Amino acid sequence: MHLGSMRRFGVLAALALAGAAYGAAAQDAPAAPAAAPAPAAAAPFPRSTPLGSGPWDYETQAGKIHVEVLARRLDRPWSLAQLPDGTMLVTERPGRLRAIRDGKLDPIAIAGLPPINPSGIGGLYDVVLDPDFAANRRIYFSYVKPAEDNHDHTTLAVARATWDGGMALADVEDIFVADAWYGAQPWPKRCCGQGPATGSWGGRILFGPDGKLYIASGDRNYGEMVQDPSNHFGKILRINPDGSVPADNPFVGKEGWKPEIWTSGHRNPLGLVAHPQTGELWSTEFGPRGGDELNRIEKGHNYGWIDVTQGQHYNNDPAKAVKGVAGMTDPVLAFGPPSLNPGNIAFYDGAAFPEWRGDLLLPSFTKGLLRIEFDQAGKPGATEELLGDLKQRLRDVRVGPAGEVYILTDETEGAILKVTRGG
């Protein structure tokens, strides 16, 4: 805890050297629109083309791969969870939870979800299984929760439920509601050309090897809140499965700090995974132009946003610092410009593609699926770009039990692609 505190003070000192105070920059920020925000957040992304029927076969550096459509006509699928019996649960961001049994997408959305705000890039995000799912049938899902009295005022929440495999969830209850409420008009003036309050919720959740639930909470395009440890904006959080706070969290009992904080200084963390060999957490983060990141998530670290970024603020204000700031952890990799818009990630450990073992698979909106080689020491090497010709916005990646790879396309006519070894 003391270490975290020093880090924070260290960076503040560094930032004092780095440039203008945000108070001045905020004067130049565009005023928040008075009307409901248009979904402008989607505008920077390339227009996708309709997905063909497939299958597709490719020669890659690791040999032939075969890509087929497992399911289609999903509305912006965001997350896939694999059940022990082979059933899959898939979230659709506008607010539906779907099941795939024996390779067939059930047309019926599973009923029982709470009210969800799907504005902008919000909605229903991740779904994960309880580590003891086979016995307790518990699932956890993250979503954008609206305030009862103002539906534009939202935060990130995590609920759990039991699912018997049928048409409805039971025992649905929020186990965590982030103290990151934001969005009611009028919006405050903000610096740096930040986007609307209907973006940057984060949303990935993950059970770590320690049995704790990690939650990636975004900055809501209100980055000024992120370096304040008394809220959940732009933090990766760690809780017990019942929502309580683990006693060994880094900032438990520290005055002015939310006890759920595991790491801070995040913008929009959209990927979160535990390395299958090392157990380390890794996260992708959507930054401003040129600031997309791959981060190794270490207990108590501060990843710098909004002060430190390798990206360009959208209004061209200079970042206070770019990297190498004392007390701040730099990304392992930074991407762009142009924006990569990274999705979730997977360190490949399957049987189907031995050449890929240890490599990171990183779906993106703009460059297809990146395969980033990692050496034994955990250092990234060469990158191979796959599936870019499909021109789909790729959101999630999962490795199946036989080493096959599932990829979700974040499209209105979204699909799940299945990648296997080619013949």
Next chain:
Amino acid sequence: MHLGSMRRFGVLAALALAGAAYGAAAQDAPAAPAAAPAPAAAAPFPRSTPLGSGPWDYETQAGKIHVEVLARRLDRPWSLAQLPDGTMLVTERPGRLRAIRDGKLDPIAIAGLPPINPSGIGGLYDVVLDPDFAANRRIYFSYVKPAEDNHDHTTLAVARATWDGGMALADVEDIFVADAWYGAQPWPKRCCGQGPATGSWGGRILFGPDGKLYIASGDRNYGEMVQDPSNHFGKILRINPDGSVPADNPFVGKEGWKPEIWTSGHRNPLGLVAHPQTGELWSTEFGPRGGDELNRIEKGHNYGWIDVTQGQHYNNDPAKAVKGVAGMTDPVLAFGPPSLNPGNIAFYDGAAFPEWRGDLLLPSFTKGLLRIEFDQAGKPGATEELLGDLKQRLRDVRVGPAGEVYILTDETEGAILKVTRGG
């Protein structure tokens, strides 16, 4: 009741003269596909173009009209209900219920809907208010209900609920589940080139001036069931608000007849309205090519499907009869080919367009909004086509309290258009 019986026997006699028995035709029918049906039902409809931002002003036969977008980014909106306080409820066919308050679409779908099957052209259909809504806050909605043990096996159901204006429905319960279950594989062989079981549910519901709830139940593309009065395929039904059967229904107590039947012989009735002056019920019906209909719905009548139609069966089999069959009621108007694909209807009785009073407004998928003049005697006259240049598939039409007209576009990026008098 005796009359209804005679009608049925009458038409059977006539049909014996009209041509081949269905048993022979069925031999030529294509086998049902083994896999889940693709949404081929949508294929015949024209591809729509994205809706511009508007507003649009037109010179029409009745003077200038002004058209603006009241709400957009609705996913295939299907029905609109107007509450006493100006709030609107809108169904989205994939299974969301939305509210518009003070002209603003709430981003939060109202929670609490039952499991709904949105396959093909199924989903959440109509929503209507209890005649005593102001006091009891009850709403009724129709939807495609899946069987618990086979989600492709579905029927049309009507549920009621109370809605306090907040984020969730309460007291949700089915008050009517049609005895029209169908869709489990393998499908039976059917005649006439009929489409998949994921079409033709009907779905309109309406409180008549008599305080009874009318339900338009489609033939499920299994028209062979329609002339059988022991089921609810292809019937317009009449129930009390609690789901019980009114004692004055035409076939109550008649052996072999479902007591809920008000009229029979329907294919896919997609519009249902009570005339504001006469109280008569009118219905639009989607027929095969050239068989779209406008029907005056009269107690106990039989409208002929599948035996009598002015349309062409999709496999070019001849219809058994076209019109004028004893015991069968012909449509007031028949449309096409090409298919009009009629939506819901409204007899205009508003203040904004005195020239339109008594005329029928009929939104369509292929010709925009038809305004069909009706004379004092209830005879249709000339037709004016409006809004066709927008190239939207129009689904529902409602007249607002000031005589303004609301039109729903049945599009993935659907909208509500508001039509007022031009300046």
